Amino acid sequence: MFRGAVRGDLPQILQIYAHAREAMAASGNPTQWGDNFPPQELLEEDIDSNRLFVYVVNGQLMGVFAFILGADPxxxxxxxxxxxxxxxxxxxxxxxxxxxxxxxxxxxxxEWCLEHCQSLRADTHADNQIMQHLLEKNGFTRCGIIHVADGTPRIAYQKLALTQQRSESN
Structure with missing residues (x-):
């Protein structure tokens, strides 16, 4: 089940991000999120803006992510x-x-995000081999390089919703 995150979820969300940072560092990607990304203030802003979501299985938070509709600068x-x-x-x-x-x-x-948009984009650090694999395994195409706010490069991916893929192939 997916639902919008609430501030009461923050302790569990922070634990999930701590686990993710440890896993990233262990897999050769210690710098993408460093020791404290995402900061709690950003997560609170995401919650207040209704763009932070949690994936819940049997009452347990299994995942967390920001999903933003509209142009990303x-x-x-x-x-x-x-x-x-x-x-x-x-x-x-x-x-x-x-x-x-x-x-x-x-x-x-x-899959859930693609139910809510015609096209889905994501980006990741060059050292984040796990995320690159997950995106490609889930049908994303590597499109090029973008730069995040601090100027560092990220590999950019896009996936079109199935209905969009069908209409473009006709």
Whole structure:
């Protein structure tokens, strides 16, 4: 089950992000989120803006992610490639993290997000091999390089909803 996160979820959400940072560091990606990303203030802002969601299985929080509909300023310029479709309205997944207690969290999140938009975008650090694998396994196409607010590069991905893929292939 998916639902909007509430402030009462913050202790569990912070634990999930701590687990994710440890897993990232253990897999060779210690710098993308460092020791304290995302900060609690950003998570509170996400909750208050209704863009932070949790994935709940049997009453347990298994995953957390920001899902944002509409243009993302960091995606306006893409280098070394192009978006699959730059005309469609899109949603973006940011800050996806799993508790590590259940398999298939990323796939479930992606499927849910695609039910709410025609096109889905995501980006990740070059060292985040796990996220790159998950995105590609779930049908995303590597589109190029974008730069986040602090100027660091990220690999940009896009996936079109099945209905959109069918109409573009006709």
């Amino acid at each position: 960091t995606y306006q310029v893409i280098e070394d490639g192009a978006w699959l479709n730059d005309a469609l309205p899109y949603g973006t997944i940011h800050r996806l993290a799993s508790s590590g207690k259940s398999k298939g969290v990323a796939s479930a999140v992606i």
